[in-house]
Amino acid sequence: QVRVVETGGGSVQEGGSLTLSCTFSGFPSSGLTFGDLAMGWFRQAPGKERKVVSCVNWDGGSIYYIDTVKDRFTISRDDAKNTLYLRMNNVKPEDTAAYFCAAFSDVRVCPQGITFSSWGQGTQVTVSS
Numbered sequence: 001q002v003r004v005v006e007t008g009g010g011s012v013q014e015g016g017s018l019t020l021s022c023t024f025s026g027f028p029s030s031g032l033t034f035g036d037l038a039m040g041w042f043r044q045a046p047g048k049e050r051k052v053v054s055c056v057n058w059d060g061g062s063i064y065y066i067d068t069v070k071d072r073f074t075i076s077r078d079d080a081k082n083t084l085y086l087r088m089n090n091v092k093p094e095d096t097a098a099y100f101c102a103a104f105s106d107v108r109v110c111p112q113g114i115t116f117s118s119w120g121q122g123t124q125v126t127v128s129s
Contacts, residue, residue, distance in 0.1 A: 001118065002103060002117040002118065003025050003026045004023075004101060004103075004118060004119065005022070005023050005025075006020060006021070006022045006100060006101055006120045006122055007022075007023075008020040009125045011127075011128065012127055013127070014091065015091065017087070017088060017090075017091065018088045018125060020086040020123060021083055021084070021085055022039075022041070022084040022086075022120065027082075034079055034082040034103070035079040037058055038055060038057045038105070038106055038110050039055070039056050039102075040054065040056070041099060041101050042099070042100045042102070043098065043125075044098050044100065045097040052110065052113065053073065053086070054066070054069065054086065055075070055110035055111060056076070056084075056107065057107035062107050064111060068094070069095075072088065072091070073086060073087065086099070086101075091125075091127045092127060094127075095125060095127050096125060097124075098122040098124050099124075099125055100120055101120060102115040102116070102117050102118070102119050103116040103117040104116050
């Protein structure tokens with residue numbers, strides 16, 4: 001089973017920056033690999049549902065952001081390292097949440113949260129004003 005580990009969270013002041021990383025492992029020797037899959041970041045604030053933040057297709061040619069993070073967050077992937085990133089600039093208190101990542105069979109299903117991999121344990125981001 002594909003395993004997912006998110007890291008890079010922490011406490012940051014409003015207007016600051018943070019980079020989250022998500023490393024995947026356990027792909028079977030035959031079948032789909034990291035480079036074949038779309039990837040996405042989601043977040044879950046206390047008492048709320050997990051919601052999509054950003055998605056990227058297998059070759060990085062198609063990227064989706066929710067409106068509230070456009071021009072502030074950047075999703076990227078390093079297929080050689082099986083790692084997905086989320087660069088967060090000019091963070092705001094409303095960005096406070098646990099951030100999760102997962103793999104998806106297609107970027108079009110990413111916003112719906114229909115995952116190919118399991119979810120990781122998440123990494124907490126806390127933005128103070």
